[in-house]
Amino acid sequence: MRVVLLGDSHLARVQRDLPRIGPDVVNAAVGGSVAGDVLAQAAQVGVGPDDVAVLSIGTNDDMPANDVALSVFGARITEVAAQLHPARWVYVTPPLPESAAYGDTGRAALEEAHPDVVVVDTVALLEPLGARAFLEDDLHLTGAAYDLLLPAVAAAVGTLDTATGA
Numbered sequence: 707m708r709v710v711l712l713g714d715s716h717l718a719r720v721q722r723d724l725p726r727i728g729p730d731v732v733n734a735a736v737g738g739s740v741a742g743d744v745l746a747q748a749a750q751v752g753v754g755p756d757d758v759a760v761l762s763i764g765t766n767d768d769m770p771a772n773d774v775a776l777s778v779f780g781a782r783i784t785e786v787a788a789q790l791h792p793a794r795w796v797y798v799t800p801p802l803p804e805s806a807a808y809g810d811t812g813r814a815a816l817e818e819a820h821p822d823v824v825v826v827d828t829v830a831l832l833e834p835l836g837a838r839a840f841l842e843d844d845l846h847l848t849g850a851a852y853d854l855l856l857p858a859v860a861a862a863v864g865t866l867d868t869a870t871g872a
Contacts, residue, residue, distance in 0.1 A: 764808030
């Protein structure tokens with residue numbers, strides 16, 4: 707089983723920590739990406755029916771500089787879900803509480819096409835860290851945040867036994 711990471715910097719930045727997610731992980735995520743970039747990322751690495759696709763998207767779509775309307779974001783995720791058919795989808799919601807509407811829309815769009823999508827609720831997961839979850843830019847995640855996020859992604863992917871943590 708190959709794990710393919712798609713989306714924005716929240717996954718793009720884990721390059722050296724890929725083994726924490728699983729033994730065969732391909733990282734196609736690119737910092738600054740919006741939902742309209744996901745299909746090109748998937749095409750670049752060839753997401754197939756035996757893969758697990760992990761998607762982290764929505765934070766940049768919600769940024770004023772990108773001005774992606776929520777309805778447009780939803781349509782783009784619907785298109786991604788219609789065109790890609792991995793063995794499993796894992797959706798990592800945007801970690802910023804102010805991007806929750808994008809997370810909800812992304813989840814709904816994926817669940818419409820793939821009801822068995824596994825969702826990692828990043829806001830809830832990182833809540834115990836408070837401000838320590840984010841770097842000084844208040845956008846990117848700290849090492850402490852990844853210490854919580856990566857095991858949750860591995861568990862969602864199915865490469866981590868949640869009972870033993872290995």
